[in-house]
Amino acid sequence: MATQYGSQYGQGHGYGYGPSGGAGYRDEGAERRHLLPAGLRAPFEARSWRELGYVLLGLPVGIALFTYAVTMVSLGAGLLVTFLGIPVLAGALVGCRGFGALERVRARGLLGLEVGDPEPLRMSGRGVLAWTGAVLRSGASWRALLYAVVQFPWAVFSFVVAVVFWSLGWSLLTYPLWFWVFPMWAGQGGIQLFGDDHHSVYLDNPFEITVTALVGLLLTLATPWIVRALTTVDRVLVHGLLGPSRLSARVVELESDRGVVVDTAAADLRRIERDLHDGAQARLVALAMDLGLAKEKLAEDPRAAARMVDEAHGEVKTALQELRDLARGIHPAVLTDRGLDAALSSVASRCTVPVRVEVDLAERPAPAIEGIAYFTVSELLQNISKHSRARSAAVDVWRSEDRLLLQVTDDGTGGADTAGSGLAGLAERLDAVDGVLLVDSPAGGPTRVTAELPWRR
Structure with missing residues (x-):
């Protein structure tokens, strides 16, 4: 579990309390405010055009990738009756991995999707045979092949949908500017809505032209969101098949x-x-x-x-x-013999400020988790004694489902600065067991530090 921080780390082994050590909160009022809502400005945003470019480029890329994958895999499968089939198939998978790397670059540049590289080949030896075996055993290689097969039909579908909606929306929106082409060059009043040789209905009067432009406006405003929905599927494909596996x-x-x-x-x-x-x-x-x-x-x-x-x-x-x-x-003996309640009360008695301790646990957690919780509270109370200038503090420990939570608060000057080795080391120790450290310490106080640990490890 990734470690989260509510403020910036301080220097040394303490919080680094003080008026200048507050957390760097973002000023929302300083952010740029758009005059138009997102729905109206979407057709003109660079993101929408990048996503459209990704969809349009996906068709030729899909054709090339699908053709390569089907040709090379078919060739390798056909040659499996000979010794050459296995290295040819391995080479095809390596080529698919190379295409996958290019696809990650394309997704990063046009969609802003950050996807890590898949797991590298794990070779058990040296030579061509070891390399071939590593390629064939690699799940990333087969996922890249699956991407080459699945991406092509999806690229065709998304290309058609994007081109139809985008071209239809803009052409109808601009219809008042070019409807004169029909009576001048086509011998008809405007776009033929329906009809045959004997009776036809054309969009040629001002009301019909205005309605056509309004329909085009709706399509134009909706198209970026349709394209965004299409690229969401592309994001899932790239992340799921070309990135590192969960394992x-x-x-x-x-x-x-x-x-x-x-x-x-x-x-x-x-x-x-x-x-x-x-x-x-x-x-x-x-x-x-x-x-x-x-x-x-x-x-x-x-x-x-x-x-x-x-x-x-x-x-x-x-x-x-x-x-x-x-x-x-x-490792204190009181922790082993009597648990967190007695051990934390002993630590609190040595703090320079009065500390209220409340431990609400029906049973004891795993010994390793119990030890980490004890040393976390001990470190935080030492920091309060040295740096907080607090008049009182409190320690609360409780269980929430399969997590152990502990919270240490004080009424000191706040502004906990977490850039140094004190809280950083504490956070790393918690992170090593899938724990989380949250620090909330505005300038002027109070300071609240919450740690979350797994109940069993």
């Missing part, structure tokens, strides 16, 4: 999430190693040295030795507290 897109997403998880775990290990090296380990080394000196002075100066032992005792207490804090940062 491959999910694989890419999981690979990206795995990289984030690995980087996060490595960063946590480095943090633990640094905290041990700079904190408890350094204190224990100093403690060992102090105890060694006290042992040497025990016989000569018992008072000094007792004083040094007393100081060492204080160092032991400090080192034990640092180890407890470090263990709590890795």
Whole structure:
């Protein structure tokens, strides 16, 4: 699930609160306002003409693609009785993939449709045989072939519909300008509506000419929307058959999430190693040295030795507290034993502002999700203590169907800036498990951060 943000990220590991750190909201009043409604300006918009160009160009492209696909696949199928049929068929599929790449470019340029490249060939070895096998096993190759077959009849239909409606609409709309051609050159009063050699009805008086122009106006206004509906089908075909499959897109997403998880775990290990090296380990080394000196002075100066032992005792207490804090940062025991309610209450008690905690859960989520929820709230409360200048805060946790939601609010100065590594890292950690982070922090406050996580992973 893509991560969403309600404001811009801040610097450092905090929000970056302040009056200048507000979210960059778009000024709707500054947007350009059209004088004509969309229905009236559609025939003159560049988008409508680009879509018409896409439909008109689709017919020759469809003919070329269909001819190539049918010819090459038929040739490959006919040669399957020999060894040459398989590489010929693979070459035909590769050609269809090439046409698919051109079609994605055409859709991007004329329809503004952004479609990613399909999954690449996965070769299990080297050489022609490995390449042929990879082509024949690739679902993207067969989808490109299916597109070549399906696109042609649809291109014919959409071409005919677009040309008929567009030409008929504009010709009827401009009929008052050229109806004189009929009496001067065709020997009749105007467009023949119906009739035979003995009795015919022509559109030749001012009323009929005006009605004809109005009908042409309606057709002209409706044609861009008809063409847009036709290109909607083209969008579905291009996106569904020439883009990456849902499975491959999910694989890419999981690979990206795995990289984030690995980087996060490595960063946590480095943090633990640094905290041990700079904190408890350094204190224990100093403690060992102090105890060694006290042992040497025990016989000569018992008072000094007792004083040094007393100081060492204080160092032991400090080192034990640092180890407890470090263990709590890795995974608190209260979370494992008593769940989120007790663990979050413990975190809230260490916040510098009063925090109301309300956890409404009938059962416990998955342990990994529970741990991520705990550290998310812990990080957000630390940011409130350091940056928000708030007087109070609140933590709410509840379940909605198969999602775990938690919300942290404060009445601070707002303007949460999310461009730095604090909330960015938090969002990446949630995104790695298909979670979402939403930040709403207008300048002046209040700030509301909502996290959404899957209930089970």
